[in-house]
Amino acid sequence: MExxxxxxxxxxxxxIGIGLMIGLGAAGACIGIGIMAGRFLEGxxxxxxxxxxxxxxxxxxxxxxxASFIIGVGLAMxxxxxxxxxxxxxx
Numbered sequence: 566m567e568x569x570x571x572x573x574x575x576x577x578x579x580x581i582g583i584g585l586m587i588g589l590g591a592a593g594a595c596i597g598i599g600i601m602a603g604r605f606l607e608g609x610x611x612x613x614x615x616x617x618x619x620x621x622x623x624x625x626x627x628x629x630x631x632a633s634f635i636i637g638v639g640l641a642m643x644x645x646x647x648x649x650x651x652x653x654x655x656x
Contacts, residue, residue, distance in 0.1 A: 568654055571654050572651065572654050575648070575650050575651060575653075575654065576648070576651075579644050579645070579648055579650065580645075582641075582644065583641045583644055583645055586637050586638075586640065586641045587638055587641050590633075590634045590637035590638070591634060593634075594630050594631060594633070594634040597630050598627060598630055598631075601623060601626055601627070601630070602623070605619055605620070605623045
């Protein structure tokens with residue numbers, strides 16, 4: 566294969582991978598936050614006196630779930646703008 570064809574294939578597969586990383590990461594984060602918020606509301610309805618303690622844990626987990634998604638977006642941007650796989654072609 567020519568170098569141009571290999572370059573095009575790497576960029577095409579990288580684009581597909583970026584879309585999957587961002588799309589599945591966003592879906593997973595949204596589903597996780599939805600389940601967590603629903604369980605928080607159930608727990609707060611059953612035992613209202615524990616609501617402040619549960620709320621602290623919910624906000625902590627919310628930040629961790631969002632952070633994992635943002636890390637995935639950062640890795641996707643690394644592959645989009647500074648693809649390390651392209652060095653294989655030029656070497």
